Amino acid sequence: MNNNVLVFIEQREGRILPASFQLVALARDLAAKIGGHVEACLVGESVGGLADEVAGRGAKKVYTVDDPELRLYRAMPYTTALCAVIDAADPKMLLVPTTFMGRDLASRVAARKRAALVIDCTEVDLDGEDVVVKTTLYAGKLSGTFRLSKDRLQVVTVRSNVYGATDPETGASAEVVAVAVSLTDGDKRLVVKEVVSTTSGIKDVTEADVVVSGGRSLKSEENFKIIYELAEALDGAVGASRAACDAGYQPHTRQVGLTGKVVTPILYIACGIDGAIQHIAGMRGSKVIVAINTKKEAPIFKLATYGCVADLFKLVPLLTAEVKALKSAG
Numbered sequence: 001m002n003n004n005v006l007v008f009i010e011q012r013e014g015r016i017l018p019a020s021f022q023l024v025a026l027a028r029d030l031a032a033k034i035g036g037h038v039e040a041c042l043v044g045e046s047v048g049g050l051a052d053e054v055a056g057r058g059a060k061k062v063y064t065v066d067d068p069e070l071r072l073y074r075a076m077p078y079t080t081a082l083c084a085v086i087d088a089a090d091p092k093m094l095l096v097p098t099t100f101m102g103r104d105l106a107s108r109v110a111a112r113k114r115a116a117l118v119i120d121c122t123e124v125d126l127d128g129e130d131v132v133v134k135t136t137l138y139a140g141k142l143s144g145t146f147r148l149s150k151d152r153l154q155v156v157t158v159r160s161n162v163y164g165a166t167d168p169e170t171g172a173s174a175e176v177v178a179v180a181v182s183l184t185d186g187d188k189r190l191v192v193k194e195v196v197s198t199t200s201g202i203k204d205v206t207e208a209d210v211v212v213s214g215g216r217s218l219k220s221e222e223n224f225k226i227i228y229e230l231a232e233a234l235d236g237a238v239g240a241s242r243a244a245c246d247a248g249y250q251p252h253t254r255q256v257g258l259t260g261k262v263v264t265p266i267l268y269i270a271c272g273i274d275g276a277i278q279h280i281a282g283m284r285g286s287k288v289i290v291a292i293n294t295k296k297e298a299p300i301f302k303l304a305t306y307g308c309v310a311d312l313f314k315l316v317p318l319l320t321a322e323v324k325a326l327k328s329a330g
């Protein structure tokens with residue numbers, strides 16, 4: 001085992017998830033403390049072309065696993081691919097973004113490599129050679145600090161937007177190492193028949209810097225149009241409470257909360273959402289929270305950075321118009 005920090009770069013259809021670059025920046029700081037350097041791992045089909053983009057963020061070496069079988073994410077072949085990279089790189093630590101893919105992959109890789117694992121960390125640091133991480137427990141009610149043994153590989157998934165990415169450096173290049181894997185029939189036993197897009201062009205809640213969410217108070221799918229308009233004006237994603245999803249106003253892929261997705265955007269706008277503990281569990285890590293609610297006692301106001309006691313049907317269109325006006329004024 002060396003002192004290098006390996007970052008799993010999540011990409012889909014050749015587009016790198018911005019959270020991956022945040023982890024490259026974190027890896028640079030950690031590696032510098034122990035005299036190591038940053039290495040990155042790209043898995044997919046024809047991913048070699050993305051190596052310079054990763055090098056521009058500070059990776060010294062980029063391992064690529066290129067195979068048509070890896071075009072779409074599937075747990076088993078990706079686990080085999082990432083384990084092959086770990087064998088080649090022999091890093092001290094593996095950083096993975098906390099996404100659906102990251103959670104699934106990191107836990108499988110950690111099990112296969114007998115590594116230490118902590119999911120969804122909000123702080124990652126080194127104390128001597130030990131990795132010390134912080135994560136939240138019991139739907140965000142408690143915060144736990146864990147020290148990972150230096151004697152085995154340490155696998156950590158890190159929440160998006162907790163660390164910032166560095167600006168891209170043009171002209172940077174890294175050593176690119178192609179790692180060959182032979183996928184077994186067992187690896188390929190799950191077959192993707194069809195990819196159904198539920199996002200229709202608008203961003204997923206876990207990927208956006210701005211999330212505008214609507215609650216049961218929207219009353220219909222059609223009324224969510226005003227939420228989409230504000231999200232689009234802010235280049236953000238649309239989220240929803242479980243009550244809104246259960247009522248059929250939005251698909252469950254947009255649900256934020258304990259049984260939905262956990263989001264940590266820079267700005268979260270909760271429109272007509274009461275602030276039940278199960279909803280808060282999914283968005284309390286947002287940097288700035290704006291709540292719009294007609295009821296001034298609504299629990300969401302206890303958490304909100306800015307609270308507006310107002311009718312969302314009046315305020316949201318006004319906000320959208322204001323954002324558009326500011327954008328067109330340059």
Ligand SMILES: Cc1cc2nc3c(=O)[nH]c(=O)nc-3n(C[C@H](O)[C@H](O)[C@H](O)COP(=O)(O)OP(=O)(O)OC[C@H]3O[C@@H](n4cnc5c(N)ncnc54)[C@H](O)[C@@H]3O)c2cc1C
Nearest residue numbers: 215216217241242243257258259260272274278279294312
């Ligand atoms: C095991 C379990 C898991 C759960 N997981 C989740 C989860 O992942 N995510 C989640 O969200 N919930 C989850 N829930 C459900 C959660 O407890 C709440 O029922 C749900 O979040 C309520 O959604 P809501 O705030 O949209 O609706 P409501 O509770 O009905 O609140 C609507 C709010 O809108 C306000 N309002 C009404 N009209 C207007 C208007 N015109 N303008 C502005 N404000 C208005 C009201 O004052 C109220 O505050 C879970 C529950 C359980 C038991």
